[in-house]
Amino acid sequence: MLVLVLAACAPTRRETLRIVFSPAPGIDSATAIAAYGGVIAELEEKLGVDVEMQTTTEYAAVVEALANGTADMARLGGMPYIQAHEQIGVEPLVREINPEGIAECHGIIIGRPGIWDEPFTFNQLKGKTMAFPDIGSTSGYLSNVVNMKENGIELDDLAEYGFLGSHPAVLEAVVAGSVDAGGTNDWRTNLAVSQGAGVPGEDFVILATTPPIPMNCWGVRADMDSRLKERVRNALLSLSDEAFAGCDQVKGFVPGADSDYDYVRVLMEEGLVE
Template identity: 30%
Template sequence: MRHLFLALLLATSLTTGCGGARETPVNGSGIPETLRVGLIPNISPEQQRAKYEPFAAYLERRLGVAVELFVASDYAGVVAALAGGRIDLAYLGGLSYVQAEQQVQLTPLVTEIDHATDSPQYVSAVVIRTDSPYQDLKRDIVAAGRTFAFGDVSSTSGSLYPRIMLTEAGATCSPRRVDECPPLAKVTFTGGHDATAQAVLSGQADAGGIELRILRRLEKEGKVPAGRLRVLEERRVQGYPWVMRAALGERTRAVLTEAFTSIEDPALLDLMRAKRYVSVTAADYDEVRRTAADLGLLTVKQ
């Protein structure tokens, strides 16, 4: 009996340990009793976790469950946590969403209506120093063989869409080697939008890809001197989706979607960069899937 007890104890620890997937108890509404929420680090992980604590508190009040926030050191870490069943709900960029769905069945729930565009889209921009002489992406950056900074390799507005703009301007970005984009002399990955802004400001890169609303927030917070970076080219991007593991079921999808679309607190909405939330479907990210496949970014880069 003692050996049987030890065997059962070991089996339980293997299936419920924090390093892997586990059975998730749910409450009467179908929501996990502890809802594990993952966030991509589009700014430093510590800042991202602190920023979303009020949202976690809102979900706890609204849903009557405990909420745990998880921020990985990079985008791929959040995708891996979804695939491993270690988180239930996640805030992803469009690119990290289509990468994640290669590994785990996901249901997209909502995205935010952006303040600047008044739509479910936001802006990806190629930026340069304001005091630089560059005026044209094709002539002054690509053809001239300048240096370029991307954010995280799995960032939609810091990697995928800047790569689209560079390709349209004549660069031959390799679908096999993400760090090769001739005739650019060198491309680097900074890991985040804030780091990309600093790389361009300091002259480590001649130009960089960044989410424009993050740049504007960095300027507002005094982390980037206002007016020191100038937009050279931009594209609109389908908004960040909140997604859940499809295994949680339709009832959970409905409850979580309502929790987002019911947010009315202006302070909370502002903190989350949203005027309000609207539902999205997998089809809303078809352009991201297609271009990510064409440019070799559909697979998560480790």
């Protein structure tokens, strides 16, 4: 989770933009911060401020910071963005571009090869074991659970299901045969495959795919000064490819809008998420 905090400072000192985020499970803080080194450097140059990055594991603290005015911007997935928008009026500035060069992804259900009839039907999930990244994952959990519900399968129809903490962990569990199926998304699976995590068709198969889901947004408080919003938006949109050289999950930004997340709202309604 990324948060951009504009700290008050003396007129003779440069302002400081403090970015706080939650690294993916298994990634230590130093490694995660280093991945955004190029982004930090270019933002400092474009905005004329110092940029500091810190890590946190508490999403609630991020929302609280936005609500009490000590934070100005947050990196938010689909579900958290909508919740923050409804609670405190957060507005999206930009949407992330993933390593495949697009600002959207698809939820997918993957499975161990050799145990599914062709063509696949959702009814085959009954009595199977299944893993998800996290209950707060829009693409890994929510989209796939709604896809299952729309095709007549409830979580209670599974023999067992659980949460493994990350998308790569879901792929690893399916490849290892620890579970029969897993909910994840396409670009994270493709990234893991490119890093040697498994061979499609041999180590796992894709059973089902959802409609497109918007990538994470970087959103700001509604009461942020409009000129500052535009400065930050323009700086993010104009970052060079080199700024993302050390980051394997984000490769740029496109302009963001609240309507980008209308499909996620539908998913939340169908999945009964408040």
